[in-house]
Amino acid sequence: FKPPPVVRYNLNNVTVTSNPMENEEHILILTPMSRFYQGYWDNLLQLTYPHELITLGFILPKTKEGNAATAALQKAVHKTQKHGSEKDRFKSVIILRQDFESVLSSQDEAERHKMSNQKARREVMAKARNSLMFTTLGPSTSWVLWLDADVVESPPTLIQDLASHGKDIVAANCFQRYYDTEKKAMSERPYDFNNWQDSEEAQALGAKMGPDDILLEGYGEMPTWRTLMAKKFEPMGDIRASMPLDGVGGTALLVKAEVHRDGAMFPPFAFYNLIETEGFAKMAKRLHWQPYGLPNYKVYHYNE
Ligand code: GDP
Ligand code: MN
Numbered sequence: 101f102k103p104p105p106v107v108r109y110n111l112n113n114v115t116v117t118s119n120p121m122e123n124e125e126h127i128l129i130l131t132p133m134s135r136f137y138q139g140y141w142d143n144l145l146q147l148t149y150p151h152e153l154i155t156l157g158f159i160l161p162k163t164k165e166g167n168a169a170t171a172a173l174q175k176a177v178h179k180t181q182k183h184g185s186e187k188d189r190f191k192s193v194i195i196l197r198q199d200f201e202s203v204l205s206s207q208d209e210a211e212r213h214k215m216s217n218q219k220a221r222r223e224v225m226a227k228a229r230n231s232l233m234f235t236t237l238g239p240s241t242s243w244v245l246w247l248d249a250d251v252v253e254s255p256p257t258l259i260q261d262l263a264s265h266g267k268d269i270v271a272a273n274c275f276q277r278y279y280d281t282e283k284k285a286m287s288e289r290p291y292d293f294n295n296w297q298d299s300e301e302a303q304a305l306g307a308k309m310g311p312d313d314i315l316l317e318g319y320g321e322m323p324t325w326r327t328l329m330a331k332k333f334e335p336m337g338d339i340r341a342s343m344p345l346d347g348v349g350g351t352a353l354l355v356k357a358e359v360h361r362d363g364a365m366f367p368p369f370a371f372y373n374l375i376e377t378e379g380f381a382k383m384a385k386r387l388h389w390q391p392y393g394l395p396n397y398k399v400y401h402y403n404e
Contacts, residue, residue: 109239116242116356118266120259121149125242126191127259128357130157131249132228132350134165134202136172137402139252145180145188149259156193157236158249159228161202169249170195194236198228209404215319219375222314226368226376229350233360244360246353246377253277253400254352261397262354265342269359269384269391271295272352273333276401290330291401293318294349294378295393297327306373314375317347332395345391347378352399359389 115123127149131140147154158173160166177193202224212221229246237244245259251274255261262270274292279285294317302324306315316322329343364387367379374382381391 111239111361114240114242114357116358118264120242120263121153124150124153126238126240127154127243127245128157128236128238128241129154129245129247130229130232130236131159131247132225132232133158133160133169133173133249134163135249136169136176137250137252138176139402140249141173141176141180143252143254144247145184146256147254147258148256151188151190154190155236155238155241156190157196157232158194159196159198159232161198161228163202166198166202170197196232196235198231200224200227202228213318215316215321218316219314222376223368225350226366226379229366229376230368233365237357237360241357244355244357246350246355248351248401250402251351251399252402255397255399258352258399259354262352262394265340265392265394267342267354267392268356268389269348269381270342270354271329271345271348271391271393272397272399273329273393273395274349274351274401275330275333275398276403278403288400290328290333292349292351293328293330294347295329295345296324296347297329297344298346299325299327301325309373311373312370313373314370315373315378317378329393329395333398334396337396339396340394341396342392342394345393346381346385347374348381348391348393350377351401353377356389359384359387362387362389364389 117123160170180188275288276291277288280287364384366376371379372382
């Protein structure tokens, strides 16, 4: 037996710049996935960041639905990686199956969003994101793009655009297209309410809570009076406008890999009364990394 030579990586040589394409920086796109949408895959394929610099990582639950999604995902991966054109192929693809329970993944949008289901659901999501991140983040990864499996539309330059701001953490504004029955026309509405700036009211609510309780956003029963990025979209506004955030969502979120390496993860427990992606923003801030959001830069969530 001849042991392989020791591979040395110097993390100082891994650049993280606002022009990652020019510097050939490696991007890790991470997606927790309970359902496979062809629209997600098609949108991924149209991203113009060089695919040879992109590694894809997925984690899927071991439920009936998760099995179906895994099969569909594997089919799409095979088609692109084996039979697709050279420019479509990604550097590598990693698919993980969840080794913990996911009782709640087969819920529809209304059921998922019920307040009573939130804590258990967000705990599972946080664990899924952590497993995915800790097993796929490599020594040459410069950036991590968190992209939900139901983001079906984004600008093709999503990675370059988000990175160009040079922020530690930067979130796009996630909207959803729908048919407006009154206007009898297609319209759109804000979807991700987890991108917010904190308020004194929310702080006061948290102060009255037990250490294991969590604050939630977007529920009438729990008015937080936080400033929601989803509500800050301006049709004529500067697409490059940015705002500092205290909570973030995970739908389309670019993170410098060093933020995760530093220890910022997705708390699957109440951390300052915050959980999952919102807890991540809090933890990153405690580590002196500042999250931002781009209110006028939109991506679109699938409409069930
Ligand atoms: P919502 O849009 O806030 O209602 O959240 P989703 O249910 O869409 O979940 C966010 C992301 O996690 C999506 O990419 C889902 O496909 C994925 N997801 C949801 N539940 C699970 C789960 O139990 N396990 C894993 N691995 N992914 C999940
Ligand atoms: Mn979703």
